[in-house]
Amino acid sequence: MTSPFGLAATTGMGSLPGDDFTEWTKYVLDAVTIPFVPELPARPYGDMLSRSMALLLELAGDLQPAGWRLTGGSDPRASMDQRRARSLLQQDLDTLEEVADGYTGPLKIQSTGPWTLAATVELPRGDKVLADHGARRDLAEGLAHGLEQHVAEVRRRVPGADLVVQLDEPALPAVLAGAVPTASGWSKHRSVDGPDAVELLSQVIEAVAPAITLVHCCAARPPIEVFRKAGAGGVAVDVAQLTEAAWEQIALAVEAGTVLYAGVVPTTGPIPNQEQAATTLVRRWRELGLDPELLKQVVITPGCGLAGSPSRADAQARLELLRKTAEVVGEKAEE
Structure with a gap:
């Protein structure tokens, strides 16, 4: 199944820091390819x-x-x-x-x-x-x-x-x-x-x-099979948390046409560059023997919500990294 979002798609998981809904809404309409309605739990x-x-x-x-x-x-x-x-x-x-x-x-x-x-x-x-x-x-x-x-x-x-x-x-x-x-x-x-x-x-x-x-679901072993059987068109996970068994379930889901929303940008700590952010996803994709063309259809996201970011600037930097990371993932799929 072809992703409905095209190549190099990006989005956030919803939550963001601060309390200015208007400014965040304006920002996400331009910052990611799948804009989202912000959730601001500080309010x-x-x-x-x-x-x-x-x-x-x-x-x-x-x-x-x-x-x-x-x-x-x-x-x-x-x-x-x-x-x-x-x-x-x-x-x-x-x-x-x-x-x-x-x-x-x-x-x-x-x-x-x-x-x-x-x-x-x-x-x-x-x-x-x-x-x-x-x-x-x-x-x-x-x-x-x-x-x-x-x-x-x-x-x-x-x-x-x-x-x-x-x-x-x-x-x-x-x-x-x-x-x-x-x-x-x-x-x-x-x-x-x-x-x-x-x-x-x-x-x-x-x-x-x-x-x-x-x-x-950001768990180490998200119940991917339950999500698929329930009719979800996509699953969103934190790539850094996943167990071997979880990756095997993701492989089955992707091959069956489920869209993977891959949380590759960490929500806290040092902000990696795009090469570092893409590494785990690309490596596991190759280890699982998945079709490189399917990798191009993965939606790139933060690992989870960004409400815990220490500042608006930090959250924005992580969101802005998504597009660069998606481009790297697309390039790696061609190698």
Whole structure:
């Protein structure tokens, strides 16, 4: 399968430092080939979970000291926190509509995936949604419906955009392994099997069709097979973290037509040059015997979000390195 983004494609994972949404939106529209709607967790209600809770139009929740909690009601007015999160999201969409006026091309939006949401958000009685089969199904349905409406609204505001939807699932490996702590901290929630994981994830992916979808997970062994079976068109990983087994799963996915979003630029520490950033990806590609032509279709990204960058300048330098790295990867594919 040919990548829908062409050669030397680049994007960010979503989160960025600071609180100036307007300036970051202007910047990413020019800095990467797949612009993305910035997530700025330095702002109140600007973090990944709050953005996703804002999408849950059929479920109410509030923000406790321990994090987000469902309140058990279906009336959105039951949660001041949720209304504030929604208000911020709407303000950002107003800004996006203005800044991206006339834009045509791919545009990526991000949301927490259903399993990470279930492993993070609490039930009214205090344990994670993950503990309750019915509640986690309701949460996934609410997310699917809310994200479907969100996609439609972004399309309306930026009609020239070809939408890409990224689902962030950092907690899914722990969910599958039965490693998510219970509220008491003395035990773990029961593991979820692969078919169940696929079912809820695919429900969300199907809701946003025909938008291009990818699932982002920075773990050492991201569940690539679950992502593929759920219907994700792409997988986003941190190349520096991957185990041998993970690379084998990626090889199978790439050969089956899945787009790889390769996190090759580190999010912290010294900034490498483009040759250094491309090295691990190119070396592993060759070791796995993958078709060099497929390497040209890899989307080059940072290893993860950049909200932890010490400054705007640092985050920009890492984003600007992406294009140079993508060019090097393309050249290496020709060798």
